[in-house]
Amino acid sequence: MAKILVVDDEPDAVELVEFNLKNAGFEVITAADGSEALKKARSTLPDLILLDLMIPEVDGLEVCKLLRRDAATAGIPILMLTAKAAEIDRVLGLELGADDYVTKPFSPRELMLRIKGLLRRRETTETKAERMQFGDLVLDVPAHSVTVNNKRVELTATEFKLLTILAHRRGRVQSRDQLLKDVWEYDNVIDTRTVDTHMRRLREKLGKAAKHLDTVRGVGYRFVAG
């Protein structure tokens, strides 16, 4: 699971954020000032850095700049936390290199969305199939469309994601937990039976093409190409 470095000098703020992140299954590392942040970033190489703008020792912007200058940490996405909306321009300036920002006060939901967005952007480097075809079932990811026998099938966002992930891992059984992790992204508060309900809805909508969706009793679900 992803490692996140949280840099903030206010213990209350850190605690709140840490609670939310750990709840979502992230590993959390904390730093209270700029020099500690730099040291920990270099030693632990986190997957993402949550960086408050106003911190002691070395200020957030400076930390950002220094991290970008070091080859080892240059690629780590940085999510800036700023108290003032007015600071945004500087944060997003090209020379500083923050990837996104959130203004305080923020809702945990908003924060999670931003984090997920940044982590997702990072992992899409491999040659991912953008279009998949299995007999009369066609999956077009960029168009967000599914057709069975050339007839359009309307899927909701969640259904579509579930289907594409299964199709992408076709042949291999995916446990409900795995699917929850991949489709629902770190929201580990969700019941595993929810997966079943979505599979049912998928099967219903896919009609004949539901034959691609196998149930593996006691284990999970599997997409079969043939």
Place this chain on the structure above:
Amino acid sequence: MAKILVVDDEPDAVELVEFNLKNAGFEVITAADGSEALKKARSTLPDLILLDLMIPEVDGLEVCKLLRRDAATAGIPILMLTAKAAEIDRVLGLELGADDYVTKPFSPRELMLRIKGLLRRRETTETKAERMQFGDLVLDVPAHSVTVNNKRVELTATEFKLLTILAHRRGRVQSRDQLLKDVWEYDNVIDTRTVDTHMRRLREKLGKAAKHLDTVRGVGYRFVAG
């Protein structure tokens, strides 16, 4: 950068071409025979296909024909590679829908010129289209004018930009964030709901032609040509 599918069964030839293409900044996908080529073309939707005429499984001409027949791959430029081609082969290749050809042995320089030529042609005809027509909706970019049923529709600058960007990426869903980035140009301070309001105004002004504007719930908006 553009994605190029290289189809050839001789590893040496592939390596040479791959080296040159990667050197020029292209992303390279390879296939060693016809059926692999078809599969990869359909799944990765490359920007250009470099297709050797003499390949195992399904021969180059056949691949060409099949790719043209499939709506998803019909628009991808195909550059044919032929070893000492007889005139007939060339003609056939072009008739079957190849966009250009190069005879082996070729210089890397020559190959690059052809590839760039094809990509540019596509960019100017498709990507940077100055005039787009979808049924009774006509978009004239340089004139900054939109007509529905030959009747002029007055759009504001923002509305026009939103519409052209959507039309330009027709078929693909654009998230609100993406649209904000492209239409409002990385002005992250703007609320995503603003996109909704502009879509509403667009739909209102476009009248019947608003049918081209799809809402994809939970994801974003999509322009549909049909």
Place this chain on the structure above:
DNA sequence: CAAGCCGGTGACGACTTTGTGACGAACAGG
């Protein structure tokens, strides 16, 4: 064969997302 697990199913209320009308600020052109 009985008990218990497991997955399919239908229903439902809470919640999210989108459409819509309205409003005030910013701005351009007289």
Place this chain on the structure above:
DNA sequence: CCTGTTCGTCACAAAGTCGTCACCGGCTTG
């Protein structure tokens, strides 16, 4: 200045989606 337009935001309503639950029937296990 004044006036009309455009734009971003807001609040509300409508529509759609989601996660959960209870129930049932089939399958596994002992």
